[in-house]
Amino acid sequence: MSDRHVFEYALLRVVPRIERGECVNAGVLVYCRPKSYVGARTHLDEARLLALDPTADLPGVRAALRAVERVCAGGDAAGQAAGDDAGRRFRWLIAPRSTIVQPGPVHTGLTADPAAETERLLDLLVR
Template identity: 45%
Template sequence: MRAAERYDYAVVRVVPRVDRGEFVNAGILLCAATSNWIAARMELDEGKLRCMDPTADVAMARRHLDAITAICAGTATHPIALQPARPRFHWLTAQRSTIIQMSPVHCGLSNDLEQTLAHLFERLVSTPRERTPRRDG
């Protein structure tokens, strides 16, 4: 069995109106420095965003979320995408007062970083799906 690895994560938030401070959790950013591993998973709930601000620029928010994912994957043209995982994570989680913001950084231990990313995403970002009532006979 593999030894547990320390990781840091932040929740990616879309803040349609910075003056109001309301946000929609739209993704997870996870980094394990010892294995130089970084990944992001995004899903923007457009309905929640439009409830907070009907005039929100959804396309712009999606472009920014896609850019974060590309920087994590190392496929973006931005120079930060060429850096090791830890500097990318710190650059992405730096405090900003823009439409895309990060939660405070949290840490944990994991034996499977992909599984941890999926678990955090389901717990903190995914919109719970309404259960369909079961119809018996």
């Protein structure tokens, strides 16, 4: 039997001006049902974001990204999502929304270590 498990992931994108359709990748969400894992890692390239929109609300974007990480972590910091299982929190976070921080499409893969996969995807797709 393989020690690798199916996981799902989505990028977090910052869309500073929806009418222009430009975005900056700022994080990754990973969900692995067999491991009951949901995690997020974020990295905001502020210079890149400001190149798209010099008036972007950096503190607001940073706060939104931290909120995603808190929901993934669960516990009291997750607010209303604290009692939800990992899958429910992931599904809530990937739901389409029209805010400045938006989830991208969901993709799948195989991993033995979802936490390490989260970091690998952050390095590959965001940093």
